[in-house]
Amino acid sequence: MMRHKRLDHRFVEHIPERLEPGILYVSMEYATSAHSCCCGCGEEVVAPFTPTDWKMTFDGETVSLRPSIGNWTLKCRSHYVIDRGKVIKAGPWSDEQVEAERRRDRAAKAHFYGQTPQVGLPAGPARLQEKPSFWRHLWTRIFGRL
Structure with a gap:
C-alpha cells in the first residue's frame, strides 16, 4: 500500500x-x-x-x-x-522481470552512448569520430564510463 x-x-x-x-x-x-x-x-x-x-x-x-x-x-x-x-x-515484479529490465536498460544505455550495438540489431558502419553528445558528456561526468 x-x-x-x-x-x-x-x-x-x-x-x-x-x-x-x-x-x-x-x-x-x-x-x-x-x-x-x-x-x-x-x-x-x-x-x-x-x-x-x-x-x-x-x-x-x-x-x-x-x-x-x-x-x-x-x-x-x-x-x-x-x-x-x-x-x-503498480504491480510487483519477479526477480526475473527485474533482471530482464536491468539487461534491457544496460543494452539501451550502451547503444545510446555508442559503446556496443544493441542486442538484436546489426552493427552498421563504424562511427566517425565526433564530439560527444551533451547526454554522453553528462552521463560520463556523473557516472563515469558505462
Whole structure:
C-alpha cells in the first residue's frame, strides 16, 4: 500500500539533503528528481532525466514521470507511477522481470552512448569520430564510463 497518494512538486536548483515526504524535488539544472519513497519507508528515490532513463513532464500545474518507479534495490520493493502528481501503485515484479529490465536498460544505455550495438540489431558502419553528445558528456561526468 502506498502511504503517499500524491506528490507535490518543488523546482529546486539542488536536491536538499533531507527530503520532505510527499514532495517531488525537481532540479532542471542537474536534470534529475528525488523524493522520499511513496510507500513510506523513508528511502531516497532518485530519477535522473536522460534519453535512456526517466522523462519528466510539467503541464504548468503538475509533474509526471515516465516510466514507472521500481524500487527493486530497496527493502520495500515498491513500484508506482507518478502521473500528474498522483501516485498510482503498480504491480510487483519477479526477480526475473527485474533482471530482464536491468539487461534491457544496460543494452539501451550502451547503444545510446555508442559503446556496443544493441542486442538484436546489426552493427552498421563504424562511427566517425565526433564530439560527444551533451547526454554522453553528462552521463560520463556523473557516472563515469558505462
